[in-house]
Amino acid sequence: NAGVTQTPKFQVLKTGQSMTLQCAQDMNHNSMYWYRQDPGMGLRLIYYSASEGTTDKGEVPNGYNVSRLNKREFSLRLESAAPSQTSVYFCASRREQDRVNQPQHFGDGTRLSIL
Amino acid sequence: KNEVEQSPQNLTAQEGEFITINCSYSVGISALHWLQQHPGGGIVSLFMLSSGKKKHGRLIATINIQEKHSSLHITASHPRDSAVYICAVRSHGGSQGNLIFGKGTKLSVKP
Numbered sequence: 001n002a003g004v005t006q007t008p009k010f011q012v013l014k015t016g017q018s019m020t021l022q023c024a025q026d027m028n029h030n031s032m033y034w035y036r037q038d039p040g041m042g043l044r045l046i047y048y049s050a051s052e053g054t055t056d057k058g059e060v061p062n063g064y065n066v067s068r069l070n071k072r073e074f075s076l077r078l079e080s081a082a083p084s085q086t087s088v089y090f091c092a093s094r095r096e097q098d099r100v101n102q103p104q105h106f107g108d109g110t111r112l113s114i115l
Numbered sequence: 116k117n118e119v120e121q122s123p124q125n126l127t128a129q130e131g132e133f134i135t136i137n138c139s140y141s142v143g144i145s146a147l148h149w150l151q152q153h154p155g156g157g158i159v160s161l162f163m164l165s166s167g168k169k170k171h172g173r174l175i176a177t178i179n180i181q182e183k184h185s186s187l188h189i190t191a192s193h194p195r196d197s198a199v200y201i202c203a204v205r206s207h208g209g210s211q212g213n214l215i216f217g218k219g220t221k222l223s224v225k226p
Contacts, residue, residue, distance in 0.1 A: 033213075042119070042201070042216035058213070090158060101146040101165065101205065104214065106158035 002026055006091050006107035013081045013114050021076040021110050023091030031094040032074035033058075033104065034066060036087040043090065049074055050096070081114045088112070118142050121202050121217040128224050134189040136220045138202030141183065148214065149176050149187050150201040158201070161187075192224045 007022045025032065030051050035043040045058030049068040063085060065077045074093075078085055088111050092104040120139045128134050138147070149161045162169050162176040164185075169176050173192075178185040189196055199221050203214040 040218065042117075042218045043203075043214075044216075045213060048213060088156065092158075101163055103148060103160040103163045105160070106150075109156045109158075111156075 004091055004093055004105050004107035006089075006110050008110060009108065010111045011113070013078075013112070015082060015114060017081050018077070018079050019081065020078075021089055021091075021112075022073070023075065023107060024073045025091075025093040025105070026072065027093060027095065027105065028071070029093035029105070030071070030096040032068065033092040033094070034064075034074070034076045035090045035092065036060065036085075037090060037109075038087050046076065046089075078112075083114045086112060086114045117217070118206075118215050119202055119204055119217040121200075121220050123220060124218070125221045126223070128192050128222070130193060130224055130226050132192050132224075134192050134196075134222065134224075136187045136200050136202075136222070138185045138187070138217055139183060140185075140202075140204045140215075142204065142215070143207040144180075144183075144204040145207055146205045147178055147185050148203040148205075149185075150203060152199040152201060152219070154198070161200075189222075194224045194226050197222055197224050 004025045033048045034046040044060050047066040049055045052071045067075045088109050091107040094104045095102045122137045146165045148163050152158045173190045175188040199219040201219045202217040
């Protein structure tokens with residue numbers, strides 16, 4: 001099993017360009033998450049999806065959109081990239097189980113630079 | 116004040132030393148996670164605990180719910196343990212498993 005797969009691993013964009021970060025998981029997890037990681041800060045939640053067809057804002061959603069295409073895939077879109085969005089982006093997934101805590105499984109990250 | 120505080124921020128140790136990384140939090144939690152992030156960037160879950168102590172190989176995680184504090188210990192440290200260790204908590208009433216993360220502790224183990 002591949003677990004959580006993110007593409008691309010690296011990307012350089014110019015200010016104003018758009019792009020979509022892809023994430024797919026093969027563990028049949030219900031919940032999926034997008035985080036950003038910046039130097040000196042903890043991981044911050046951008047958006048999450050509790051199930052197929054639902055998405056909710058996290059701590060830092062401005063400038064981003066998401067799509068939960070199906071149970072496997074959760075994409076993150078930057079419509080008009082800004083230098084402040086230079087970061088490392090992580091996708092994660094989690095199995096939801098009533099009253100039982102489950103860990104999140106992370107992808108390898110996407111390093112995004114906006115010039 | 117951050118809801119999850121880790122100490123130290125940076126830690127350098129000699130191979131073989133016993134290492135302790137601390138995590139304090141200010142919210143009521145249903146679970147606490149310890150994660151490891153290697154220099155390549157990938158993040159893996161080491162432990163998830165809500166009480167007591169867990170052990171896996173040379174790693175031991177403890178939590179004191181009353182004191183809102185957790186520690187991660189590494190016995191007989193090795194250079195391959197060099198990584199960033201991240202503490203994260205799931206708060207009571209937190210939606211959909213959302214985690215609050217500490218800033219991480221960067222560990223470097225010298226041979």
